[in-house]
Amino acid sequence: MNERSSKTPHPIPPPQAGEGGAHLPPPLLAGEGRGGGLAAQTPLLTARDLTLRFGRIAALDSVDIDIHPGEVVAIVGESGSGKTTLLRVLSGLMRPDAGEVSYLGQDVLGMTEAARRRLMRTEWGFVHQNPRDGLRMAVSAGGNIGERLMATGARHYGNIRDQAAHWLTRVEIDPTRMDEVPAKFSGGMQQRLQIARTLVTLPKLVFMDEPTGGLDVSVQARLLDLIRALVADLGLAVLIVTHDIAAARLLAHRMLVMRHGVVVESGLTDRVLDDPQHPYTQLLVSSVLA
Amino acid sequence: MSGYNFAYLDESTKRMIRRAILKAVAIPGHQVPFGSREMPLPYGWGTGGIQVTAAVLGPADVLKVIDQGSDDTTNAVSIRAFFRRTAGVATTESTEAATIIQTRHRIPERPLREDQILVYQVPIPEPLGRLEPRIAETRRMHAMADYGLMHVKLYEDIARHGHIATSYSYPVMVNSRYLMSPSPIPAFDNPKMDQMPALQLFGAGREKRIYAVPPYTSVKSLDFDDHPFRPIRAPHACELCGSRDTYLDEVLTDDVGGRIFVCSDTDFCSERQAVKEAAE
Ligand SMILES: Nc1ncnc2c1ncn2[C@@H]1O[C@H](COP(=O)(O)OP(=O)(O)OP(=O)(O)O)[C@@H](O)[C@H]1O
Ligand SMILES: [Mg+2]
Ligand SMILES: [Zn+2]
Numbered sequence: 001m002n003e004r005s006s007k008t009p010h011p012i013p014p015p016q017a018g019e020g021g022a023h024l025p026p027p028l029l030a031g032e033g034r035g036g037g038l039a040a041q042t043p044l045l046t047a048r049d050l051t052l053r054f055g056r057i058a059a060l061d062s063v064d065i066d067i068h069p070g071e072v073v074a075i076v077g078e079s080g081s082g083k084t085t086l087l088r089v090l091s092g093l094m095r096p097d098a099g100e101v102s103y104l105g106q107d108v109l110g111m112t113e114a115a116r117r118r119l120m121r122t123e124w125g126f127v128h129q130n131p132r133d134g135l136r137m138a139v140s141a142g143g144n145i146g147e148r149l150m151a152t153g154a155r156h157y158g159n160i161r162d163q164a165a166h167w168l169t170r171v172e173i174d175p176t177r178m179d180e181v182p183a184k185f186s187g188g189m190q191q192r193l194q195i196a197r198t199l200v201t202l203p204k205l206v207f208m209d210e211p212t213g214g215l216d217v218s219v220q221a222r223l224l225d226l227i228r229a230l231v232a233d234l235g236l237a238v239l240i241v242t243h244d245i246a247a248a249r250l251l252a253h254r255m256l257v258m259r260h261g262v263v264v265e266s267g268l269t270d271r272v273l274d275d276p277q278h279p280y281t282q283l284l285v286s287s288v289l290a
Numbered sequence: 291m292s293g294y295n296f297a298y299l300d301e302s303t304k305r306m307i308r309r310a311i312l313k314a315v316a317i318p319g320h321q322v323p324f325g326s327r328e329m330p331l332p333y334g335w336g337t338g339g340i341q342v343t344a345a346v347l348g349p350a351d352v353l354k355v356i357d358q359g360s361d362d363t364t365n366a367v368s369i370r371a372f373f374r375r376t377a378g379v380a381t382t383e384s385t386e387a388a389t390i391i392q393t394r395h396r397i398p399e400r401p402l403r404e405d406q407i408l409v410y411q412v413p414i415p416e417p418l419g420r421l422e423p424r425i426a427e428t429r430r431m432h433a434m435a436d437y438g439l440m441h442v443k444l445y446e447d448i449a450r451h452g453h454i455a456t457s458y459s460y461p462v463m464v465n466s467r468y469l470m471s472p473s474p475i476p477a478f479d480n481p482k483m484d485q486m487p488a489l490q491l492f493g494a495g496r497e498k499r500i501y502a503v504p505p506y507t508s509v510k511s512l513d514f515d516d517h518p519f520r521p522i523r524a525p526h527a528c529e530l531c532g533s534r535d536t537y538l539d540e541v542l543t544d545d546v547g548g549r550i551f552v553c554s555d556t557d558f559c560s561e562r563q564a565v566k567e568a569a570e
Contacts, residue, residue, distance in 0.1 A: 114434045121438075136442070140449055143442045150445065151438025157448055157514040179449050 042104070043068050044205050044237050050089055050099035052261075059085040060096060061261040069204065070235040074248035074269065076284065077258035083241040086258070087207045090239065091126060092116045103205075121151050125198030125206040129213040131190035134197070135182045141168060141193055142178040148201045167196040171226060188219040192226065199230065208240040212247065224250055245288045249273055257281045297344040297377040303327055307345035307500070311491060314502035319464025320432070321415050326498040331372070335365060336394055338493030339411030340372070342500060343392050346407060346491070347373065352380045354388035359396040359537070359554030366394075385557050397479040399536050399558040402488035404505060410473045412494040415501065417461045417471035437469045440512060448517055457522060463510045464503055472509075478521040478537045483509040526551040531562035 043066040050063040059082045067073050075083045088094040090101055092108045101108040103119065111119075120126070128134040135144055142164040146154070154160055165175035171192035173185075182190050191211060198206060211227065212220040224247055231238055231251070242248055248255050249269055256266040257280065265278040276282045295301060303325075310324035329337040347353070355370045357363040361383040369392060370381045382388050385398040392409040402408060418428045421439050431437065440461055447454045454460075460477035464470045472480060473492060483490065483503060490503040503509060513519035524538045529550040536558060538551040553559035 143446050147438050147442050150441035155515050158516050
C-alpha cells in the first residue's frame with residue numbers, strides 16, 4: 001500500500017500534466033488504484049456550455065469541465081459564484097437552461113430518473129456541507145453506512161456489519177460505536193460518517209460541497225488529511241467545492257476559479273495559485289496571503 | 291332505514307371503486323388512490339374495507355366479517371349487520387361457507403379458495419411512511435423500487451433487539467416489485483398471502499388507497515439471509531382444540547395471573563372442537 005505521510009504540504013501527484021488539460025490525454029500513471037491505461041484517458045464526467053439563470057442572475061454561464069478517473073478538481077470562488085449550482089447540475093439534481101453533461105458516455109441530463117438514482121447510489125457519491133443533509137440522523141452509524149449496500153441488494157446482515165465496521169475504521173471512528181446514532185457524534189465525526197456512508201459502494205466519482213465548512217480549524221485539517229488519504233488509496237475522482245484555498249492546494253490536482261457563474265481561470269492547482277493569470281484569481285490568492 | 295342503493299353506495303361510486311380495484315389487480319401491491327366516500331361509520335371502523343366490500347358484493351354472496359380473528363366483536367357484528375340491512379346478503383361465521391371475507395388483523399387459518407375474496411381493512415397503507423414522511427419521496431421510492439430504506443429499518447431492529455422485532459404489519463414484496471404493508475395482521479399470517487388462490491383486496495378509507503394481490507401471486511416477507519423471516523406464534527397448544535400450528539391469543543382466566551392460550555380464529559377452533567367431539 002502506498003501509505004502517504006499526512007504531513008506533506010503537496011497534493012498527491014496529478015494524473016494530468018500541462019495547462020488546458022481538457023484537450024490533452026492525461027499521462028498514464030503507475031500509481032495504484034488510479035486506473036492506468038485507457039480508463040485514465042477517457043474523462044469520467046464531461047460538461048459543455050452549462051448555462052443556468054435564476055431571473056437576472058447567471059448562476060452558470062457557459063461552464064465547461066472535465067473530470068478524469070482518480071482526479072481531484074477543486075472549485076473555488078466567492079459566495080454566490082455558482083459553485084453549488086455547478087455541483088447540482090453536474091450530478092443531475094438540477095437542470096441547466098442549456099448545455100450537456102456526460103458521464104462515461106451517458107447523457108446525464110437525458111437519462112431517466114431511475115438511472116440517475118442508480119448512479120447516485122453506486123458509482124457516485126455526494127457529501128454535503130451539513131451532515132444532516134447527508135445522514136439519517138435517527139438511524140445508527142452502521143445503518144447509515146449499510147443503506148447504500150442494502151439499496152443495491154446486500155441481504156446478509158453479518159456482512160453489512162463487517163463492512164460498516166471496516167468503513168468506520170477507515171474514517172477513524174471506533175467501530176464499537178456502530179450502533180450509536182449520529183446525533184451522539186461530534187461534527188467532525190458526523191462528516192467522517194457521511195464520507196464512510198458514501199464510500200461503502202466504492203464510487204468512482206464523489207461530489208463534495210464544502211465538506212469542512214462548518215467545522216473548527218483543527219477538525220478541518222484532520223478531515224482534509226483523511227479525505228486526501230482515502231482519495232489516493234481508492235483512486236476516487238472528486239469534485240470538491242471549497243472557500244479554502246489552502247484546502248484546494250492540499251487536495252486538488254486541478255482547480256477552477258468561478259466568479260458570477262463564469263469559470264474565469266482553470267489549470268493545475270500549483271500553477272493557478274503560484275502564477276494566477278486572471279485579476280480575480282490574483283485577488284483571491286493575495287487575500288489569502290495577506 | 292330505506293332509500294339506500296344496494297350495499298349503501300350509489301352505482302357511480304361503486305364503478306369508481308371497481309376501476310380502482312381493477313387497476314390495483316393489474317399492478318399487484320401498488321397503492322391506487324380512490325375517491326373515498328363518507329360512510330355511516332367512523333374511520334378506524336374499516337370504512338376502506340367496507341367500501342371495497344360494497345363494490346364487489348353481489349346479491350348471491352355470503353359475507354363473513356372478522357376482527358382479531360373473531361366473528362363476534364362489536365366491529366364485526368356491526369359491519370355484518372350493515373350489509374345484511376343495506377344489501378340483504380346472507381352472512382356467515384364459517385370461513386368455508388363465505389364467498390367474501392372482510393377482515394381486520396387476521397387471515398383465516400383455513401386455506402382460502404379461488405372462489406373467495408379476502409378484503410382487508412387497512413389503517414396505514416404506506417409501509418415507508420414512518421421512515422420517510424415526505425409523500426413525494428415515498429412515491430418516488432415506489433416508482434423506482436428503491437426500497438433500501440425498508441431494509442435499513444429491519445437492520446436497525448436486529449442491531450437493537452438481536453432479531454427483527456416487527457411482529458405486525460411486517461413488510462412484504464409483492465410479485466418481486468412493490469413493497470406493501472399487509473395491514474396489521476400478525477407476521478405469522480404473512481406466509482398465507484403467498485400464492486393464495488383467493489383474490490386479496492386492501493382498502494384504506496382515511497388514506498383513500500386501494501391495493502391488491504391477485505390470486506397465485508408471490509408475496510415475500512423482507513428479511514436477511516442470515517436472519518430469515520420467521521412466523522412467530524406463542525409456543526403453546528390451543529386450550530380448546532389442541533392446535534399447535536395456529537395463531538393463539540392469550541386469555542386471562544382470573545385476576546390472579548391465570549391464563550390460557552386459545553386460537554385467535556374462533557371459527558377454525560370451534561370446527562376443530564366439533565371434529566374432536568364427534569370422534570370421541
Ligand atoms: N434556487 C435558486 N433560486 C434562485 N436563485 C438561486 C437559487 N440557487 C442559487 N441561486 C443564486 O445563484 C447564484 C449561485 O448560487 P450558488 O449557491 O451556486 O453559489 P455558491 O457559489 O455555492 O455560494 P456559497 O459559497 O455561498 O455556497 C447565487 O446568486 C444564488 O443566489
Ligand atoms: Mg454553495
Ligand atoms: Zn383452537
